[in-house]
Amino acid sequence: MTISYSNLLFPLLIALAAFASFQNKPDEKVTIESPTKPNIILIFADDMGYGDLGVYGATEWKTPNLDQLAADGVRFTQFYVPHAVCSASRAALLTGTYANRLEIFGALDHTAKHGLNPTETTIAEMLKGNGYATGMVGKWHLGHLAPFLPTEQGFDSYYGLPYSNDMWPHHPEAKDYYPPLPLYRNTAVIDTLDDQSMLTTNYTEEAIKFIEKSKEEPFFLYLAHSMPHVPLFVSDKFKGKSEQGLYGDVMMEIDWSVGQVRKKLEELGLAENTIIIFTSDNGPWLSYGGHAGLTAGLREGKGTSWEGGIREPGIFVWPNHFPAGKVENQAAMTIDILPTLAEITGAKLPELLIDGSSILPILEGKEMEPRPYFAYYNRNELQAVIYGKWKLVFPHSYRSIPEGTVMPNDGIPVKYHMLNLEKAELFDLAADPAESTDVSKSNPEILAKLNQFANEARVDLGDALTESEGTGMRKAGRVE
Template sequence: MKILISTLFCLFFLTRAEVFSQEIQRPNIILIFADDLAYGDLGIYGAKGWATPHLDQLARDGARFTQFYVPHAVCTASRAALLTGTYANRLELFGAIDHTAKHGLNPEETTIAEMLKSNGYKTGMVGKWHLGHHPEFLPTRQGFDRYFGLPYSNDMWPNHPEVNGYYPPLPLIENETVLAYLEDQRELTSWYTQKSLEFIEDNQNQPFFLYLAHSMPHVPLYVSDKFKGRSEQGLYGDVMMEIDWSIGEIRKKLESLDLSENTLIIFTSDNGPWLSYGGHAGLQAGLREGKGTSWEGGIRVPAIFTWPGTIPAGVIQNQAAMTIDVLPTLANLSLSPLPTLPIDGRNIWPLIQGKPMEDKPYFAYYNKNELQALIYGKWKLVFPHTYRTIPQGTEMRNDGLPVKYTQIKLEKSELFDLSTDLGEQTDLSERFPEILQMMNEFAESARKDLGDALTGREGSGNRKAGRIQEN
């Protein structure tokens, strides 16, 4: 009987795979992840002061999400979640690790690159990694055939404006070799773009996965001479226009190689704007707070999915989704098996095509495993916690130096209807007790599974980060 059931299952899977492959050819995949790019930083999302024509066209040619999230409003955790389809706190990865870290993404976890490589894809990464700088944690040990970029954030170098003498020289790495230590970052976006084009050219005759993780517009801002002074806004706008140019160059390369209709491009960001940097930070577009918080300005990001001829043009998707959904969606499209260890995302291919799906709860964690917020459809519940904000009346700067945050304690849970209150100003918890109860039940399930430092809970489903073996 077991053999019969197994045989029927295999026949079902093969039949499904054959039908799917007849409907949709297995695509090349380009995943572009910007750093600290805000929800309002693209023209099609309302940007003023600079132009992003290539990104705007990318959105018009496919699907644009208006309620897309990262689960962690900070670098390392956000990247771990994207590449594994799993909340980073489940993986024991928090915050933004630096050159002193002895840990990184556990090699036992499955990245998008490993999943696709096992299914015949060529894999390459260009840009900021930030999941461990020791050799055993580098991209080449996590499923990528090639790597070119920085091991962590571009401000983790001797020129940091607030930390004197802490950071060593910033290494530019190819595969596992340090090519140089950067003293200037003006050509970084151009270098990333060129390496991306080379990867596409070299792998045009086979399925490929390119992960392009731009270091910009994270501070310190640098732009090449070809874009210096191009925007009305200033340096931040110049940087955004160069990122937009990079997307244009990639699309031009795909067209020249006749690959456009077999390539899925995804564009999103790792979190919202670093507001303390004033004119060197992005646009909140009416959202509350920014990077480093679980308010909408910290975790809501632009998201575009384009695949000409397969994803309908002009889709505007208003349902909530999250970066943890990218891996299972790509598994479905590439007919790849999901990781053996449990993940947290789901396949959102129907949403990308403009179709509805049942809402699911999404959780926002920050600091050392604090469950700070929960999103379910249009509803958001924010739990009591301490968060950073810029005091009212602070004179903002535009010279690359930050102003100081202050800490505020949210004393009680607050419930918001995001469909009418993007700025999270009106607490509806007393008006909708049944919604509050439902949201608290979702939160309790997360605390049991993932833990919650705010309520002193240990999660039963958490795993360990990778750690270097020290003598």
């Protein structure tokens, strides 16, 4: 129902609504129609573990701002990325589409001649077409060549790195392979970095400048932190602040960044009409030991389709629209963010097929029928399917830390070894989030259902593990 407020009653109604929000139970929703389209801030960390926030289990460093963000909105316990690697995960996030459909695999480096195809529609392009100012700050990683930069993909402005912050001459395992690390403003390289200690702070300052500049119109800000991806750097204001060491310091600075963004929204009177989404691209890079994050007991990490690689914190806040303090156990994935924002803002969905679906009912405190989600890795390997609390993992090879390895704390990684999953295994994630017990024999109907989902996906998107050719694939953009 649409409510029209008179000038006389508007302040009173807003005050009553705020009081009602405070009184509301966590699973209730307060609906107040926004006077304008909501601003949207999407904050994307890099290589952050499921257990890296206090509210998700971290104890050796503090994340008060992110914990408060979770208290103010909906916190997912089963929120996924479809690809446990940088470029693919970002392509899926920004297009609402599995990256293998888009021919984006792995992590693009400075030699890549391809990127996200300009024919694809990003969240920025979708919202820009609906009257939004759009800005990006941080790590892009969807093509560093001119046709693929953020300003060619719907963003009015860009400040950040074109790929991962370890793609530089100081890489511990690839010295002299990478050129100097370029820092971009829009389409121009404005600096090359030999020291990243101010990177999180600079990203934060640029994000705040964009908010101030765009305060008179609806805006979309994509703040993609380069950390806690290695190499780890932190400003002097957070150096030595955590009990854990450098990784904890970095997490505390990212937490500070979130607090600074929220503080600016409050100062400008924008907080009530701004959606904030916080998540990460994949799980922790475990071979870096003390320079990697926490899985909170989940199996494996980055570069695998086990829960530690693809399950991430997922926090959604929109005051008076999404219930505060709601812990949500329904499954969702980053591919759902684009269609959800389309439904909220009334923006037109992309013309090309996308794979995500709106989860607005879940964010409003309702139940939705579960749908299958797929986890892909390497070059189009369908490694797992998730359906509600159930997960079926298919035979494949994956990397793991050898048992008994002494883990480093100096930024130099240990070596993985490869393990083989010889047969498909089914897990009940509600009872066994660590994926320790195969329950396929006692759940034949569930096993058959998830196999059916996988077979349908193979027809559409292919699967290198079963040598299936997909009919729904599209091409990446290429520069010859």
